[in-house]
Amino acid sequence: xxxxxxxxxxxxxxxxxxxxxxxxxxxxxxxxxxxxxxxxxxxxxxxxxxxxxxxxxxxxxxxxxxxxxxxxxxxxxxxxxxxxxxxxxxxxxxxxxxxxxxxxxxxxxxxxxxxxxxxxxxxxxxxxxxxxxxxxxxxxxxxxxxxxxxxxxxxxxxxxxxxxxxxxxxxxxxxxxxxxxxxxxxxxxxxxxxxxxxxxxxxxxxxxxxxxxxxxxxxxxxxxxxxxxxxxxxxxxxxxxxxxxxxxxxxxxxxxxxxxxxxxxxxxxxxxxxxxxxxxxxxxxxxxxxxxxxxxxxxxxxxxxxxxxxxxxxxxxxxxxxxxxxxxxxxxxxxxxxxxxxxxxxxxxxxxxxxxxxxxxxxxxxxxxxxxxxxxxx
Amino acid sequence: xxxxxxxxxxxxxxxxxxxxxxxxxxxxxxxxxxxxxxxxxxxxxxxxxxxxxxxxxxxxxxxxxxxxxxxxxxxxxxxxxxxxxxxxxxxxxxxxxxxxxxxxxxxxxxxxxxxxxxxxxxxxxxxxxxxxxxxxxxxxxxxxxxxxxxxxxxxxxxxxxxxxxxxxxxxxxxxxxxxxxxxxxxxxxxxxxxxxxxxxxxxxxxxxxxxxxxxxxxxxxxxxxxxxxxxxxxxxxxxxxxxxxxxxxxxxxxxxxxxxxxxxxxxxxxxxxxxxxxxxxxxxxxxxxxxxxxxxxxxxxxxxxxxxxxxxxxxxxxxxxxxxxxxxxxxxxxxxxxxxxxxxxxxxxxxxxxxxxxxxxxxxxxxxxxxxxxxxxxxxxxxxxxxxxxxxxxxxxxxxxxxxxxxxxxxxxxxxxxxxxxxxxxxxxxxxxxxxxxxxxxxxxxxxxxxxxxxxxxxxxxxxxxxxxxxxxxxxxxxxxxxxxxxxxxxxxxxxxxxxxxxxxxxxxxxxxxxxxxxxxxxxxxxxxxxxxxx
Numbered sequence: 001x002x003x004x005x006x007x008x009x010x011x012x013x014x015x016x017x018x019x020x021x022x023x024x025x026x027x028x029x030x031x032x033x034x035x036x037x038x039x040x041x042x043x044x045x046x047x048x049x050x051x052x053x054x055x056x057x058x059x060x061x062x063x064x065x066x067x068x069x070x071x072x073x074x075x076x077x078x079x080x081x082x083x084x085x086x087x088x089x090x091x092x093x094x095x096x097x098x099x100x101x102x103x104x105x106x107x108x109x110x111x112x113x114x115x116x117x118x119x120x121x122x123x124x125x126x127x128x129x130x131x132x133x134x135x136x137x138x139x140x141x142x143x144x145x146x147x148x149x150x151x152x153x154x155x156x157x158x159x160x161x162x163x164x165x166x167x168x169x170x171x172x173x174x175x176x177x178x179x180x181x182x183x184x185x186x187x188x189x190x191x192x193x194x195x196x197x198x199x200x201x202x203x204x205x206x207x208x209x210x211x212x213x214x215x216x217x218x219x220x221x222x223x224x225x226x227x228x229x230x231x232x233x234x235x236x237x238x239x240x241x242x243x244x245x246x247x248x249x250x251x252x253x254x255x256x257x258x259x260x261x262x263x264x265x266x267x268x269x270x271x272x273x274x275x276x277x278x279x280x281x282x283x284x285x286x287x288x289x290x291x292x293x294x295x296x297x298x299x300x301x302x303x304x305x306x307x308x309x310x311x312x313x314x315x316x317x318x319x320x321x322x323x324x325x326x327x328x329x330x331x332x333x334x335x336x337x338x339x340x341x342x343x344x345x346x347x348x349x350x351x352x353x354x355x356x357x358x359x360x361x362x363x364x365x366x367x368x369x370x371x372x373x374x375x376x377x378x
Numbered sequence: 379x380x381x382x383x384x385x386x387x388x389x390x391x392x393x394x395x396x397x398x399x400x401x402x403x404x405x406x407x408x409x410x411x412x413x414x415x416x417x418x419x420x421x422x423x424x425x426x427x428x429x430x431x432x433x434x435x436x437x438x439x440x441x442x443x444x445x446x447x448x449x450x451x452x453x454x455x456x457x458x459x460x461x462x463x464x465x466x467x468x469x470x471x472x473x474x475x476x477x478x479x480x481x482x483x484x485x486x487x488x489x490x491x492x493x494x495x496x497x498x499x500x501x502x503x504x505x506x507x508x509x510x511x512x513x514x515x516x517x518x519x520x521x522x523x524x525x526x527x528x529x530x531x532x533x534x535x536x537x538x539x540x541x542x543x544x545x546x547x548x549x550x551x552x553x554x555x556x557x558x559x560x561x562x563x564x565x566x567x568x569x570x571x572x573x574x575x576x577x578x579x580x581x582x583x584x585x586x587x588x589x590x591x592x593x594x595x596x597x598x599x600x601x602x603x604x605x606x607x608x609x610x611x612x613x614x615x616x617x618x619x620x621x622x623x624x625x626x627x628x629x630x631x632x633x634x635x636x637x638x639x640x641x642x643x644x645x646x647x648x649x650x651x652x653x654x655x656x657x658x659x660x661x662x663x664x665x666x667x668x669x670x671x672x673x674x675x676x677x678x679x680x681x682x683x684x685x686x687x688x689x690x691x692x693x694x695x696x697x698x699x700x701x702x703x704x705x706x707x708x709x710x711x712x713x714x715x716x717x718x719x720x721x722x723x724x725x726x727x728x729x730x731x732x733x734x735x736x737x738x739x740x741x742x743x744x745x746x747x748x749x750x751x752x753x754x755x756x757x758x759x760x761x762x763x764x765x766x767x768x769x770x771x772x773x774x775x776x777x778x779x780x781x782x783x784x785x786x787x788x789x790x791x792x793x794x795x796x797x798x799x800x801x802x803x804x805x806x807x808x809x810x811x812x813x814x815x816x817x818x819x820x821x822x823x824x825x826x827x828x829x830x831x832x833x834x835x836x837x838x839x840x841x842x843x844x845x846x847x848x849x850x851x852x853x854x855x856x857x858x859x860x861x862x863x864x865x866x867x868x869x870x871x872x873x874x875x876x877x878x879x880x881x882x883x884x885x886x887x888x889x890x891x892x893x894x895x896x897x898x899x900x901x902x903x904x905x906x907x908x909x910x911x912x913x
Contacts, residue, residue, distance in 0.1 A: 171814035195411035195433065223404065223800065224818065241814075252689045255676045257669040258803050260555035261383065261406045262678025267670065272690040274670065284746050285383050285678055291404035293803060293815065298670070301811040302693070306652055308665035309694020319663060324695065324705075327662055332709035334645045334661075338618035341599075344607040347568040348623030348699070349557035352674030352686055354723040355699035356559070356566035357574065358715070359622060362703050363601075365592050366712045370570050370579050370601030371616070374563045375624050377522070377605065377891035 012078035021074035028056050028069035038082055039091060039145035041098065041233045042183040043070035045281065046288065047192055050184055054094035055145055058082050066090060091149045100158040102181050102234065103129035107146045108154050128161060128178065134235040135243040141233030142181065164205040170217050172296045173229045173239050180209050180236040186228035193289065198222040224292040230278060245275040253280055256294040257350060263290050274299040335367065344371035380550035380762040381514060382680045382748065387412035389548040391510035395423040395534070396445065396520020400430055401800040403554050419506045423448060424520065425795065426867060427860040436503050440493040442795050442865060443524055443782035443896045448500070449533035450777060451489035453540055454481045455504035463542030470767065471539050473774040480776035492779060508541045512549035519556065523894040525783045527886040532775035539772045545763040555679035562677035565734070565749070566727070570601030575731035591730055592714055603890040605630060611639035618645040622699055623666065627655040628805035628870060631892030632848050633878040649702060652807050655873055665696040672698040674720040675742055681749045685742040782896035783884030786864065790846060790898035792830065793865045794880055802871035822853040822875030824901060825867040831857045834901055841904040844868065846897055849879035852904060866901060
């Protein structure tokens with residue numbers, strides 16, 4: 001076996017900026033890690049690059065032809081140019097090829113910055129082709145790439161609306177194949193990362209596009225994890241519950257409340273309402289993955305109308321609402337009569353460390369007993 | 379876990395025993411899949427044909443409750459074929475002779491007869507595990523929820539030590555913890571016999587430390603486990619309980635007695651986010667803030683302490699659990715409960731708990747930390763037992779085969795084993811509020827082998843009663859090869875089909891864990907179906 005001695009890190013210049021890459025990393029991954037944008041629709045961190053979208057072309061000093069940043073390994077001393085007239089021309093050609101499969105009237109429209117979702121379209125663009133009526137509007141990778149490359153005033157030949165009916169067989173996400181650009185990321189994540197391999201290219205409305213291999217998602221082995229939705233660069237796969245919520249006002253990182261794996265999640269909010277939950281790519285235990293419960297099972301229980309909102313005391317067979325002061329006074333008076341081993345505390349594996357610490361301290365210090373436990377054995 | 383989650387994906391061999399990982403720990407299961415895709419060997423040991431089986435190099439389908447003979451059989455093959463790590467055994471372990479002596483009863487003929495696993499498969503699994511290094515063992519409740527659960531765990535410890543598979547990256551014994559913060563609750567001393575960081579209440583020195591910090595004399599007598607508590611409530615020794623965020627009416631074994639016990643208590647407080655089946659039996663119900671409404675930390679199965687951040691204000695008049703508890707304590711005139719914030723509480727935890735000594739919420743804001751993390755500049759500990767076990771030498775355990783407490787007979791001819799579904803969680807208090815999850819899995823299904831279905835005249839979708847010595851539960855039948863002949867499977871997520879009415883009251887003598895994995899039942903067709911949401 002040959003052993004290659006690799007230096008601990010690779011230094012290169014990307015668009016005039018010094019960038020440090022890990023050995024074996026691609027130019028695209030290293031640039032993304034450094035926060036440098038290179039348009040790319042079919043490459044996602046952690047997935048094998050397929051190199052099909054052709055948008056990530058860059059120029060490497062000393063090489064005669066542009067290279068694909070997603071397929072080219074970063075090497076020490078590389079000088080990489082990410083923008084030039086000829087690169088723009090190459091990307092524009094690649095983008096037009098993609099847009100021949102995707103609605104684009106709005107991407108090329110000079111008025112797009114003025115339009116709001118319910119404005120009357122002055123250019124008579126069909127409602128199915130407007131960016132303002134796409135669920136991914138302003139969160140769309142294709143839109144971002146088009147803006148970066150610059151499409152205003154261009155014409156895109158060959159686009160025809162596919163007219164495929166919206167698929168709603170999952171209770172968690174919708175599939176709109178009129179918006180699919182066939183980048184293959186959904187299939188890649190489902191097979192490479194999730195091991196479910198529920199998706200492959202299947203005939204649909206005269207096209208061959210990624211979809212459940214055995215008809216329905218369930219019969220194809222779908223686990224409803226939503227990883228395909230997370231990697232979809234366009235509006236083809238969207239969470240049905242938050243489809244029209246648009247861009248979040250703010251987002252907060254926290255930890256999933258379900259199992260013991262401890263996935264870090266990003267909760268997206270509008271006001272005090274959780275609109276969307278997605279797994280954090282930086283989560284140490286989950287690295288951008290979640291399961292169906294963490295992905296789709298949080299907002300509804302947190303905001304459930306069945307949440308307890310007031311202290312309740314039993315009066316006969318009924319519970320009646322009371323104030324905190326009265327509830328606390330009643331508990332303090334009653335528990336005062338049961339100090340010692342006639343009392344038992346059950347704490348919760350759902351609660352925080354700090355909650356549990358205070359509860360066991362309460363049992364031991366205030367109630368003078370070690371009768372404290374939780375559901376660890378169940 | 380003695381290793382980190384990420385390391386599982388780098389193992390050369392994984393033994394997944396008594397864990398339905400893709401359903402109960404779906405994101406951790408991705409590491410098993412990553413390992414298999416890298417070419418690792420996967421040994422699945424499970425009576426049920428769980429989804430992980432399709433990734434397995436070899437699947438050992440042992441009868442429920444026969445893990446000790448299965449694992450001891452593997453160890454015997456390893457020793458007989460000189461596949462043991464003798465240097466590791468010599469330098470880091472003790473009591474090998476006693477282990478060898480106890481292995482005499484586990485010849486492969488006997489093991490095959492008890493476990494139902496063909497001897498050739500046992501040999502093959504033993505060779506795979508012993509020769510593909512690093513090897514990781516993963517287990518969950520399929521190992522612990524037996525009347526001999528502690529023995530099961532010790533058998534796995536034996537197997538790991540005999541091959542030197544402990545204390546290295548991707549090499550260890552890894553129990554996957556169930557609840558989001560069950561590891562943390564244990565670490566915090568929410569256990570009857572220990573303070574924080576597993577410092578024993580009957581250790582005078584440890585007790586003195588907490589007495590000094592808390593300014594009060596503490597009881598040296600270990601308390602009761604939850605399961606024991608309900609027995610003591612029934613016979614009148616326990617008179618009052620305070621239950622936070624748990625639903626024992628659905629989750630405890632042999633659940634009828636829990637309901638009875640709660641009704642008998644003179645005073646019960648339940649603090650929860652929903653009116654659970656348990657809360658309905660309380661005298662006072664307090665509204666708690668959910669995880670999304672509070673700050674603090676959870677500790678995951680790999681001992682990783684992570685920051686929980688408040689996302690929205692508490693719903694209605696609900697309050698964070700720590701605050702409510704402090705307010706009760708203060709109302710009762712206690713000192714030492716005047717924390718301003720969870721950050722204050724963590725400071726006190728760190729000051730009393732060596733393994734959390736270097737952990738503050740401020741540090742967690744930047745990065746998660748795996749305990750032991752004894753000092754503010756300590757980076758945390760991804761792999762445990764490197765070079766040395768916590769107790770010094772790793773002690774081999776001599777073990778015997780102890781059959782499950784309740785085995786099938788003519789009246790109750792089937793074994794009931796319980797577990798979890800991907801789409802629901804525990805007693806369903808949270809997940810059953812989510813429409814999509816209910817659509818995917820909305821009612822209890824008794825999984826039964828086609829041969830048994832034919833034997834009892836049942837077909838897919840039939841309404842049935844499952845009956846044990848302790849009660850009856852209505853559900854629908856799902857005929858599937860996933861269940862081995864003689865075994866039926868149910869979850870415990872559905873209040874309409876409270877499976878734990880059926881389960882056995884037998885406990886592991888050491889861990890006091892109930893035997894959820896083996897109870898004798900019979901299944902009868904229900905003529906006029908009631909409950910279980912006939913759909």
